[in-house]
Amino acid sequence: MTVRRPRFPDGSHVAGRQNLRLLVQLRWIAVLGQVLAIVVAVDGFSLALPLFDMALVVGLLILYNCFSQWRLKWHLSVSQIELFLALLVDVMALTAQLYLSGGATNPFIFLYLLQVALAAVLLRRRTTWMMAGVTSAAFAGLVLTRHHGYTLPLDLGGGLDSPFVLGMLVCFALNAVLLAAFITRITQNVRARDARLAALRQRASEEEHIVHMGLLASGAAHELGTPLATLDVILGDWAHAPAVAADPELRQDVRDMQAQVQRCKTILGGILMSAGEVRGEALTRTTVTAFLDGLVAQWRQAHPAARLMYERRIDADAAVIADQGLQQMVFNVLNNALEASPALQRLTAVLEDGQLTLEVRDRGPGFVPEILRSLGKPYRSTKGQPGRGLGLFLSHQVARSLSGTLSASNLPEGGACVTIRFPLSALTPEDADGPAE
Structure with a gap:
């Protein structure tokens, strides 16, 4: 049976579709709210509103929402630009309704802040600030239409020369900026926390x-x-x-x-x-050079047909403990190099500034891109045998337990390179001044 892989394994496809579905649901609520507000204003307050024009805006908003709901049936990703354009349509519809019903003096003008809040939660920082600028410009445009003598169907009084309206504009711009700044920061903190929790769970x-x-x-x-x-x-x-x-x-x-x-x-x-206990009392004390030389001698004895070139650049020797986990990790990497390149393997050990670097090179075909992307995960192997692919995984875990790193790359001239780097203090015994065995 063939298993189809998801096209968007990082989860962005699902998140984008969920965000678009949320906007569709909120837009239906907005349509219902606009209809109720128009009915209450006409029947309850006897306000003279251009019903045909306002109904036309509501109808266009319904058509766009039906299209968005149909769009959700497409199994395609929803980009940030698409979400921004959807919010922009909502801003345009709200601006048209406000223009037809009092402009900047309409108390529903602060619904612009809802668009800014949604942008801060759903969009990236740059598009969030763009939405804050668009809504502030729409607010200012509604004020200027009356200030320059354009005829509004419903005149509730006030213009740019009114301290009240001017204060509302400043207050709105300030609220939009604060919403964009703080909600963006909060969402970033939440996402960072989720990323840390995911890493801890992994x-x-x-x-x-x-x-x-x-x-x-x-x-x-x-x-x-x-x-x-x-x-x-x-x-x-x-x-x-x-x-x-x-x-x-x-x-x-x-x-x-x-x-x-x-x-x-x-x-x-x-x-x-x-x-x-990897770092238990059974481990013996030795020196860096003695540990590495013994490690290489033991591996060569187990693989007499191998052609291992060994180079050690250590100026000042230091007392360490013979860590069995580190030894097995190097053996795993050398075994992989031998299997990929029986003709030649090279091990280079460098001790510099308290950092011990072990580099294993071979002249094999190198790593496939999938292995390099999933380095450090179990059962990632191209050998096609069950249970394989644990060598690099265990080596990666041992390197991490030593506060170090394990990285792999392909060489330009051909072959692969695995680099193990960790602080020598991870192998230093407590009584480092004592004699090494």
């Missing part, structure tokens, strides 16, 4: 994933300990058997199997240590 989910993996690894290590011990005993008995002792080739095979069993037991011990 991190908690990743850490929970790591906990489950640690439990599984610990359980597997305990379960495999018994059969490995049994194999070790059996191989020891075989080594002393007369038939094996008399055959040099068979005796060497038994020794090789014993060495591999001991290596498996060492790996399981490291898994148990890492699954428990």
Whole structure:
């Protein structure tokens, strides 16, 4: 079964459509409010209003809202420009109704502030200020139409020379500016908070994933300990058997199997240590150069056919603790480099200004763009096998636990580069002045 991916995975498509639907609902309320206001003004207050012109404005607003509601049936994104134009239509309709019913002296003129508030919530900062300017200009235009002698169907008195109307204009402009400024700031704070909460939830989910993996690894290590011990005993008995002792080739095979069993037991011990307390007391103290040299020697011993070029640029050695998590992280990156480029791998270690940088390069095909975009997420692999894609994910988590970063890129000359950078203080023991083991 083919699963269709959403065209807008970041959620902007859904948010834009929801905002447009909100404006449609508010516009129906505005249409109903205008009809009721006209009925009350004519029947209740006996005001002479141009009913045909005002009904025409209401009819055009209804047609536009029907179009907007039909627009929602299109499975397309709703842009900021479209939302701004929708609010602009509402401002134009309100301006026309106010012009036909008293201009700037109409008490409903402060409904302009609702448009500014909606713009501050739904739109970006620049378009919000544009809406504040448009509404202020509309207010001033309504004042100037009467001031310059244009005939209004309903004259409630007052003009630009009236201190009351002039004060209303200044008050409106001030309210529009404050609304745009404070609501924009509040919405930005809310969005930033939501982004931080989303990041925390993502991190908690990743850490929970790591906990489950640690439990599984610990359980597997305990379960495999018994059969490995049994194999070790059996191989020891075989080594002393007369038939094996008399055959040099068979005796060497038994020794090789014993060495591999001991290596498996060492790996399981490291898994148990890492699954428990990564920075626990079982970790030994060493130096940066000794730790890195030992790490490279151990990896070369496990991969004798590999061609690893190792360069270390460390001027002043320092005491550190042998972190099993860091060692396994470097092993994962080197294993990926070996698989992508069996011909050559390069490891460069640089200690500068208290920052330790480990750079692993290869001459393989490089990372595909999807892997680079989703770096640090589990099960992102191009190998097409279930359960793959955890190496970089775990390495990313270990780097973060050391207050560092892990980044990947493709080289211009071909191949890939993975850079691990973290402060050396993350590996520094409390009694750094003591002797290293």
